[in-house]
Amino acid sequence: MTPPRNPDETAGKSGRRDELLAIAAGLFAERGVRATTVRDIADAAGILSGSLYHHFDSKESMVDEILHQFLDELFGKYRKIVAAGLDSRATIEALIVTSYEAIDAAHSAVAIYQDEVKHLVANERFSYLVERNTEFRDLWVGVLEAGVADGSFRSDIDVELVFRFMRDTVWVAVRWYRPGGSLTAHTVAAQYLAIVLDGLSDPAALSKTIAAQQN
């Protein structure tokens, strides 16, 4: 009855296929796609490797399906945020919080994406990864430019560079963030936003620096 909601972590009760996919995702994320053999996946599932091919065409198809499900869900949320028409600072905040929530909820899929996208894009089959990256870029750059235009963000920044910076810095947290650990996604998002928006410097020290530079 319940359609599969979570592309990761939960096997759900939607059948053997999703269960196998979740097992594969965990192994891919932990060891890397290439280092994970179909026998590893079969072993972890308690079956023999040949039996996997009753469910999937190939190992590549499993990766494809994991990433596709994850990206569909994530971009659905991104589009809703942008469509809400909040001001630029609130939009950036919502995008970042949503991204950290994705790291929490779909940890394996994010890890796989981060580790493999560079190599996967060479494959015709994964050309949608390039399209998603372009949409992602346009979306974030648009918000940053709007923020510079309306005075929310500094005008002396290189928008393209800040975009890459934010994209990478948010997702790279998948390397150390552990779902269910002491840090929640919202705690991490809040600290991240505090640094990126307002800076690491003590505001008092900043005024001192400026005062010193004016002398």
Place this chain on the structure above:
Amino acid sequence: MTPPRNPDETAGKSGRRDELLAIAAGLFAERGVRATTVRDIADAAGILSGSLYHHFDSKESMVDEILHQFLDELFGKYRKIVAAGLDSRATIEALIVTSYEAIDAAHSAVAIYQDEVKHLVANERFSYLVERNTEFRDLWVGVLEAGVADGSFRSDIDVELVFRFMRDTVWVAVRWYRPGGSLTAHTVAAQYLAIVLDGLSDPAALSKTIAAQQN
């Protein structure tokens, strides 16, 4: 017999061994270690795969040597910076500039480290990667704590989290930075420091002064 000086990019004149290592590093960085076969390396060098074993024990030894050379050089520079006893803000700046310079000068080695460290540490042979990571952490956390103590940095930050944030955000630039491209390592470092230290937000009243002084 001449000791290899450059861990990356340059074959130098120190012999065939270093030349082969540079070729291997380029392929490892581009395609991933696992996806690069010894036959790929041999092809790129214009020899047959068996001949590689005259120079190296194994593929693993090549990776080991590339990373070891790179880390020795980098940590030599880090230690000098800390030993110089600059104030905390200047120390952070120097560490970050040095790191971006490493991305420029040893691009392949940084890429290999970033892509493979997670999987390599499971191997006894690469336990020095864990030690280096610990030294790196202690070094950066020490500077951050000193900065909070002396009032340079905000006191409402989670130092451990900021350390991870800075570590990851600096190195992840290897994914898009291209040595010899239009952006120099120093330009990127300057923009990075501008964001991390002073924040993305336009600091209202002081904005014009800051913008004018930074241009």
Place this chain on the structure above:
DNA sequence: GTCTATAAAGGGATAGAC
């Protein structure tokens, strides 16, 4: 849906000739 059995190709590494 899983197992048995196996094909077919790829990949790391070695020994000895040149």
Place this chain on the structure above:
DNA sequence: GTCTATCCCTTTATAGAC
């Protein structure tokens, strides 16, 4: 320092029985 020749293991994937 490189080549010839090759071993041996791993891995993806298939066909058909149960």
